[in-house]
Amino acid sequence: MEETPHRRRAQVGARDLERYAGLFAARTGVMRSSAMRDLMAITARPEVISLAGGLPDTSTFPAGTFAAQMTRIAQESTAEALQYGPTEGFAETVDCILEVMGAEGMLPDPDDVIVTTGGQQAIDLICKTLVDPDDVVVCEAPTYPGAVPVFCSYQAETIQVDCDEDGMRIDELEAVLARLDDEGRRPKFVYSVPSFQNPAGVTMSLERRRRLVELARQRELLVVEDNPYGLLRFGGEPLPPLYQLDGGDFVIYVGTFSKILSPGIRLGWAVAPPPVMEKIVLGKQASDLCSSTLTQHFVREYFGEGRWREYIADLVDIYRSRRDTMVDALREYFPAEASWTEPEGGLFIWATLPEYIDTTDLLAKALRENVAFVPGQAAYVDESRGRSSMRLNFSGVNDDEIREGVRRIGKAIAEQVELYGALTADSSDGVPTAAQPREKAVEGGGDVLPFRQAGGGAA
Numbered sequence: 432m433e434e435t436p437h438r439r440r441a442q443v444g445a446r447d448l449e450r451y452a453g454l455f456a457a458r459t460g461v462m463r464s465s466a467m468r469d470l471m472a473i474t475a476r477p478e479v480i481s482l483a484g485g486l487p488d489t490s491t492f493p494a495g496t497f498a499a500q501m502t503r504i505a506q507e508s509t510a511e512a513l514q515y516g517p518t519e520g521f522a523e524t525v526d527c528i529l530e531v532m533g534a535e536g537m538l539p540d541p542d543d544v545i546v547t548t549g550g551q552q553a554i555d556l557i558c559k560t561l562v563d564p565d566d567v568v569v570c571e572a573p574t575y576p577g578a579v580p581v582f583c584s585y586q587a588e589t590i591q592v593d594c595d596e597d598g599m600r601i602d603e604l605e606a607v608l609a610r611l612d613d614e615g616r617r618p619k620f621v622y623s624v625p626s627f628q629n630p631a632g633v634t635m636s637l638e639r640r641r642r643l644v645e646l647a648r649q650r651e652l653l654v655v656e657d658n659p660y661g662l663l664r665f666g667g668e669p670l671p672p673l674y675q676l677d678g679g680d681f682v683i684y685v686g687t688f689s690k691i692l693s694p695g696i697r698l699g700w701a702v703a704p705p706p707v708m709e710k711i712v713l714g715k716q717a718s719d720l721c722s723s724t725l726t727q728h729f730v731r732e733y734f735g736e737g738r739w740r741e742y743i744a745d746l747v748d749i750y751r752s753r754r755d756t757m758v759d760a761l762r763e764y765f766p767a768e769a770s771w772t773e774p775e776g777g778l779f780i781w782a783t784l785p786e787y788i789d790t791t792d793l794l795a796k797a798l799r800e801n802v803a804f805v806p807g808q809a810a811y812v813d814e815s816r817g818r819s820s821m822r823l824n825f826s827g828v829n830d831d832e833i834r835e836g837v838r839r840i841g842k843a844i845a846e847q848v849e850l851y852g853a854l855t856a857d858s859s860d861g862v863p864t865a866a867q868p869r870e871k872a873v874e875g876g877g878d879v880l881p882f883r884q885a886g887g888g889a890a
């Protein structure tokens with residue numbers, strides 16, 4: 432076939448921007464790019480070790496199983512798998528969702544479930560249903576970096592409540608709610624990732640879960656529980672999801688197949704009480720009519736085999752070992768003033784450096800060393816926060832890459848520390864340098880979780 436020459440656009444200039452600017456909706460003015468998506472483009476270069484993505488290790492999925500299931504779909508269900516489907520998703524997909532939720536002790540009514548195009552769309556649809564411009568949304572600090580652009584695009588006023596090692600500080604949440612009461616405002620919902628949080632890796636304690644649900648019920652306050660990682664636990668005791676504690680009156684649940692099966696199939700779900708679900712369904716009709724019927728068939732076949740729990744158990748073993756590798760590497764290569772969380776599940780570690788290191792600047796340096804991470808500010812609506820922290824992913828890279836990636840970041844940090852020491856040597860006493868690290872932990876401001884210190888702490 433003869434190749435058609437495609438038109439290549441010259442760089443977008445000021446005149447091009449002007450031409451369209453008058454047409455943009457007001458909401459585009461506050462839209463934010465997802466830091467992770469931007470990074471994905473850079474880190475696609477094969478020489479870059481990316482600790483930036485939130486990628487599960489899909490290389491462990493048995494190719495033979497995938498081939499057999501897709502072949503079966505082609506042989507038995509071609510017409511349906513290639514056709515549109517119901518907006519709510521196939522009943523068989525919902526059955527699979529009930530199995531997954533059942534594994535964490537949740538028993539929703541199947542009519543309360545909608546299949547979505549990933550958990551990401553569920554978050555978007557929930558905001559579309561509930562949030563008008565200037566409405567208040569409350570979430571954790573730090574929060575899931577992919578939720579920030581959603582809250583921004585619906586022009587929400589987002590209030591972030593600090594996390595510590597036991598998850599969102601519910602005492603601080605209560606103070607925020609009291610302040611909003613005084614102002615005559617009512618948040619549309621509280622968004623939380625209670626288990627193995629993205630990005631901090633922390634898990635909300637049982638006591639806090641109970642208190643949050645109690646508050647929700649007392650105040651008729653909606654809580655959006657986003658739980659992609661609940662089944663990816665490497666240690667400690669399972670905790671009941673907020674949805675289970677509440678029974679589904681005030682907790683809207685978001686789940687996904689991305690981390691327990693594949694993000695490429697783009698299937699997640701939301702569970703909400705009927706009046707909310709009715710609006711979510713209308714919102715989804717307008718967004719994309721239905722989620723992929725082809726991949727819903729794949730999910731049906733895969734769950735039909737009955738080995739999905741074993742696959743998760745395999746993933747858990749791999750991720751536990753990678754978490755250990757990353758923690759060991761952090762101890763070896765990060766300066767003594769650095770600290771980090773040590774998650775009992777999920778995909779991420781949150782590391783915090785001395786306050787004078789800006790991780791966005793550090794990322795530029797790190798990329799020159801061919802390694803990437805997510806700078807902490809991506810997890811805050813107020814971008815002046817989280818600037819000395821970073822999110823590190825340990826699930827999508829192998830042990831050698833984890834060690835080498837952390838080593839390279841450690842090198843970039845050491846250079847920054849050295850530079851800072853050199854710049855401030857005359858004017859300040861006791862400034863840490865790479866050669867003379869500070870002895871005590873750097874206690875940061877409100878956006879810093881308490882951590883285990885380099886060289887110490889439990890695995």
Ligand code: PMP
Binds near residue numbers: 659687689
């Ligand atoms: N919520 C959280 C907390 C996540 O970490 C992610 C993915 N990284 C998502 C939602 C969205 O994932 P997906 O759309 O692939 O289900």
